Amino acid sequence: xxxxxxxxxxxxxxxxxxxxxxxxxxxxxxxxxxxxxxxxxxxxxxxxxxxxxxxxxxxxxxxxxxxxxxxxxxxxxxxxxxxxxxxxxxxxxxxxxxxxxxxxxxxxxxxxxxxxxxxxxxxxxxxxxxxxxxxxxxxxxxxxxxxxxxxxxxxxxxxxxxxxxxxxxxxxxxxxxxxxxxxxxxxxxxxxxxxxxxxxxxxxxxxxxxxxxxxxxxxxxxxxxxxxxxxxxxxxxxxxxxxxxxxxxxxxxxxxxxxxxxxxxxxxxxxxxxxxxxxxxxxxxxxxxxxxxxxxxxxxxxxxxxxxxxxxxxxxxxxxxxxxxxxxxxxxxxxxxxxxxxxxxxxxxxxxxxxxxxxxxxxxxxxxxxxxxxxxxxxxxxxxxxxxxxxxxxxxxxxxxx
Amino acid sequence: xxxxxxxxxxxxxxxxxxxxxxxxxxxxxxxxxxxxxxxxxxxxxxxxxxxxxxxxxxxxxxxxxxxxxxxxxxxxxxxxxxxxxxxxxxxxxxxxxxxxxxxxxxxxxxxxxxxxxxxxxxxxxxxxxxxxxxxxxxxxxxxxxxxxxxxxxxxxxxxxxxxxxxxxxxxxxxxxxxxxxxxxxxxxxxxxxxxxxxxxxxxxxxxxxxxxxxxxxxxxxxxxxxx
Numbered sequence: 001x002x003x004x005x006x007x008x009x010x011x012x013x014x015x016x017x018x019x020x021x022x023x024x025x026x027x028x029x030x031x032x033x034x035x036x037x038x039x040x041x042x043x044x045x046x047x048x049x050x051x052x053x054x055x056x057x058x059x060x061x062x063x064x065x066x067x068x069x070x071x072x073x074x075x076x077x078x079x080x081x082x083x084x085x086x087x088x089x090x091x092x093x094x095x096x097x098x099x100x101x102x103x104x105x106x107x108x109x110x111x112x113x114x115x116x117x118x119x120x121x122x123x124x125x126x127x128x129x130x131x132x133x134x135x136x137x138x139x140x141x142x143x144x145x146x147x148x149x150x151x152x153x154x155x156x157x158x159x160x161x162x163x164x165x166x167x168x169x170x171x172x173x174x175x176x177x178x179x180x181x182x183x184x185x186x187x188x189x190x191x192x193x194x195x196x197x198x199x200x201x202x203x204x205x206x207x208x209x210x211x212x213x214x215x216x217x218x219x220x221x222x223x224x225x226x227x228x229x230x231x232x233x234x235x236x237x238x239x240x241x242x243x244x245x246x247x248x249x250x251x252x253x254x255x256x257x258x259x260x261x262x263x264x265x266x267x268x269x270x271x272x273x274x275x276x277x278x279x280x281x282x283x284x285x286x287x288x289x290x291x292x293x294x295x296x297x298x299x300x301x302x303x304x305x306x307x308x309x310x311x312x313x314x315x316x317x318x319x320x321x322x323x324x325x326x327x328x329x330x331x332x333x334x335x336x337x338x339x340x341x342x343x344x345x346x347x348x349x350x351x352x353x354x355x356x357x358x359x360x361x362x363x364x365x366x367x368x369x370x371x372x373x374x375x376x377x378x379x380x381x382x383x384x385x386x387x388x389x390x391x392x393x394x395x396x397x398x399x400x401x402x
Numbered sequence: 403x404x405x406x407x408x409x410x411x412x413x414x415x416x417x418x419x420x421x422x423x424x425x426x427x428x429x430x431x432x433x434x435x436x437x438x439x440x441x442x443x444x445x446x447x448x449x450x451x452x453x454x455x456x457x458x459x460x461x462x463x464x465x466x467x468x469x470x471x472x473x474x475x476x477x478x479x480x481x482x483x484x485x486x487x488x489x490x491x492x493x494x495x496x497x498x499x500x501x502x503x504x505x506x507x508x509x510x511x512x513x514x515x516x517x518x519x520x521x522x523x524x525x526x527x528x529x530x531x532x533x534x535x536x537x538x539x540x541x542x543x544x545x546x547x548x549x550x551x552x553x554x555x556x557x558x559x560x561x562x563x564x565x566x567x568x569x570x571x572x573x574x575x576x577x578x579x580x581x582x583x584x585x586x587x588x589x590x591x592x593x594x595x596x597x598x599x600x601x602x603x604x605x606x607x608x609x610x611x612x613x614x615x616x617x618x619x620x621x622x623x624x625x626x627x628x629x
Contacts, residue, residue: 317484
């Protein structure tokens with residue numbers, strides 16, 4: 001009963017100073033809104049990335065070149081993997097269904113008077129299958145074209161849009177860093193991430209890429225597809241053992257390559273993204289704290305202004321606890337109000353970010369409950385000192401206060 | 403009803419101890435109407451604060467309805483103020499943002515009394531302000547505000563009403579009306595203690611206590627003042 005009356009009184013006193021209440025709540029509004037929108041952006045980025053990564057298949061093992069070490073001195077060059085390593089893996093490792101070596105670099109593409117910068121990926125014939133690229137038109141290059149390092153290319157859908165709007169690209173010639181390539185196929189769009197568009201690339205035979213475009217002898221990664229996910233560990237061990245042998249790495253020395261499967265990569269990416277989310281959330285939480293200090297400040301002013309009122313209440317029989325509660329209710333009400341508006345604003349911001357910025361955002365119930373609970377806790381924490389100050393006022397002095 | 407024995411209050415003013423009330427004795431029976439008079443600094447405000455349980459004496463005994471007030475803790479004092487004492491101040495001291503009815507209801511809320519709105523409305527009726535129940539203090543005249551304050555003091559049926567210069571901020575006509583209200587209430591059996599410096603006001607009460615320098619110098623019954 002009394003608590004309801006106190007609530008009404010608190011509301012009335014907040015409504016008397018609408019602008020002041022709004023400005024005080026603004027700190028909390030901004031804090032909660034930023035916590036919610038930051039976490040939603042972080043979570044969205046994380047889940048979207050994990051989805052896309054898992055699209056590449058979880059039965060893929062990737063071998064990446066490591067740093068070559070001579071006498072404990074790291075040379076910094078990462079050119080320990082070659083096409084021959086890829087062939088060797090394909091021939092000697094069992095339980096696998098495909099191997100695709102890759103080299104990639106960004107390059108300028110030119111078709112008639114249009115140009116674009118894109119990733120040029122040199123791959124083996126089975127890459128399209130391993131990386132889940134489906135052909136839209138034409139075909140992927142075959143082993144024969146790879147062996148003879150033909151200048152043919154398969155175009156991703158983003159590049160297609162940029163260079164060949166409204167034109168059938170098959171049979172056309174495109175210049176890659178000034179060299180002519182014949183377009184023999186296009187791929188079906190996979191959909192872009194905000195930071196990575198798998199369709200913004202062209203594929204050329206790995207040999208052509210090494211000899212005619214990039215001028216390199218090594219490969220940058222080798223994808224190995226396992227027949228069954230259960231065999232992943234066995235295959236990884238086999239690859240390590242065979243490659244160590246092939247690279248003449250003696251017992252006790254470190255590998256000059258890394259073998260990872262996409263599940264591991266998925267996990268480590270997920271962890272990194274989570275850290276990123278926490279970081280964003282943490283920064284936002286600081287603004288929530290600042291909002292709390294704003295509440296304390298205004299409540300202190302309010303207590304001073306209302307000294308006489310406190311005196312009256314005490315004279316007619318309000319106990320210390322009841323004065324304390326009254327002021328606490330006020331500060332919690334501010335943070336409650338701010339928290340509520342902040343949640344709506346935060347959801348709004350994340351909607352806007354996903355609509356305009358193209359980032360996927362996920363507003364989790366957890367982040368709402370967390371930030372709302374935190375803001376109410378801040379109301380209690382920062383409201384306590386002013387409320388306690390009010391509760392401890394001497395009634396005689398408070399009544400005399402002008 | 404009120405028994406005061408050797409009641410003293412000293413304040414620490416820097417290095418010096420100032421004796422605001424110096425060994426006061428008196429008793430007040432139920433149904434009395436007492437005026438306390440005296441120049442400023444005579445200790446009448448201090449006495450009112452002690453009688454109103456807003457402050458504790460430095461020494462002596464204050465017994466209100468057989469309760470030893472000087473031994474109480476702050477929360478118990480708050481309860482006594484709520485239950486047994488009604489305050490009427492010179493400057494009304496109403497909550498500016500609350501309506502007349504809400505101001506009147508407040509002591510009942512702190513006392514957790516049921517049907518508080520009804521009782522508060524009856525108290526407003528008693529002081530003739532039922533028609534102004536929904537108005538805020540700023541919308542009321544000085545006399546009306548003081549009536550609301552009296553309604554608030556009455557609402558808990560307290561043992562005593564302590565009025566500190568209740569007519570001090572009012573014009574003489576309104577002041578007379580307020581004083582008449584106190585007289586009526588007293589005739590109905592309410593004990594009233596009133597601080598005033600107007601002899602005219604004091605003469606209408608049943609008993610006058612005169613103070614100077616923290617002591618009672620005169621305590622006269624029936625309004626017959628021996629100067």
